[in-house]
Amino acid sequence: MxxxxxxxxxxxxxxxxxxxxxxxxxxxxxxxxxxxxxxxxxxxxxxxxxxxxxxxxxxxxxxxxxxxxxxxxxxxxxxxRPKAAPAGSIRSASGSTRVEGLRAKVAKSSRIWVEGVHDAALVERVWGHDLRVEGVVVEHLEGLDNLGERLAEFAPGPGRRVGVLVDHLVTGSKETQLTTGLGPHVLVTGHPYIDVWQAVRPAALGIAAWPEIPRGEDWKTGICRRLGWGAPQDGWRRVYNAVNSFRDLQAPLIGAVERLIDFVTEPEP
Known part of the structure; x- marks a missing residue:
């Protein structure tokens, strides 16, 4: 960052x-x-x-x-070119230098919101150490349709920012329509994938590519059926366990999360 x-x-x-x-x-x-x-x-x-x-x-x-x-x-x-890490330094899953002996830090007023539990789990798996160093809390919205109501309750403002991570943030999508014109204290970033599962590199899962699922079919169910992964909860365990560091994720998700962390932690002008 x-x-x-x-x-x-x-x-x-x-x-x-x-x-x-x-x-x-x-x-x-x-x-x-x-x-x-x-x-x-x-x-x-x-x-x-x-x-x-x-x-x-x-x-x-x-x-x-x-x-x-x-x-x-x-x-x-x-x-x-980045400087070489000091001898003996340890990298976190996000690639940052791990802070040893970290004590709990009072949480900032600003927040990062993600759409669902799986998004939150992957963000924690890769950026959890960084977020604790910065004192940033990640919360899930239980669906992007709840964003407007949650923002009204939270009342973003100076020193109280909200960063929102959105799946399938592409031109013309419902997700794009729901996240425009939210004000200077809200930053929305996202990735182009249908679901955050798809932001995991296929190679990390031992597959050649993510299967194409026809519109109208439940995406997770279709993925698990085509890959022989059983029920979606079984598929999720495979996806989660395949991610050990940022190297297992696609670049658009990495960039989106890094921008949100910067936004909610940078000093106010």
């Missing part, structure tokens, strides 16, 4: 784009071509350093790590 590196502005004088460590699975956009992908590696040539980006379809491209060559949330940044 890159914290509050974008604080301030350059009304009178242009300033250099902030430098961001290109941690693995950080999602960025190449400013020149619009290609958006997660960091998966690096290369070095006679003309400088290059970063490898992989998009949601698995396409991998190489880009020169020039100044202000990339965008994060629409803002130019300069990518840098």
């Amino acid at each position: 890159y914290g509050d590196i974008f604080d301030g502005h350059a009304r009178k004088k242009a300033r250099a784009a902030p430098k961001v460590a290109a941690e693995r699975e950080l999602v960025v956009e190449d400013a020149a071509t619009g290609f958006c992908g997660a960091v998966v590696g690096f290369d070095r040539g006679y003309d400088g350093e290059f970063v490898k980006l992989a998009d949601a379809r698995g396409t991998v491209r190489l880009f020169a790590m020039r100044e202000a060559a990339f965008l994060i949330d629409g803002r130019p940044v300069t990518l840098m």
Whole structure:
């Protein structure tokens, strides 16, 4: 995560784009071509350093790590190779440095909301350590249809932000219609998959790809039937147990959760 590196502005004088460590699975956009992908590696040539980006379809491209060559949330940044972790340091499931001897921290007023129990469980499995370090609570909505009522009860405002993680957040979907115009203290991010199960990499589950399920058929039931996983509760156990770190998740989900954590933990302007 890159914290509050974008604080301030350059009304009178242009300033250099902030430098961001290109941690693995950080999602960025190449400013020149619009290609958006997660960091998966690096290369070095006679003309400088290059970063490898992989998009949601698995396409991998190489880009020169020039100044202000990339965008994060629409803002130019300069990518840098991440520094090597100190000897003996331990990484959490999200890839961050684990904080040993962590004591319970008073929860922030801000919250992260997810659609259901499975979303919450996967977020906790990968980002649980980070969330405890930051004092952030994740709650599930029991369905996106409850979002409006929950926001009215919570009353977001300064120092009381809400980040919302949404499944199937694509143009024209019901999910997109329910999450527009929610105000400056609410950030909605999401992934394009029908269900959060699908945000788990097939390779982590030992399958070639997620089966296509016809519209109108219950998605989880159809998946389990085609893969021979039994009932949906049996399928969920397979999905959950297959996730040990961020490397087992698709880049769009990783980027969506990282942006929400940044949003609810960054200092107020």
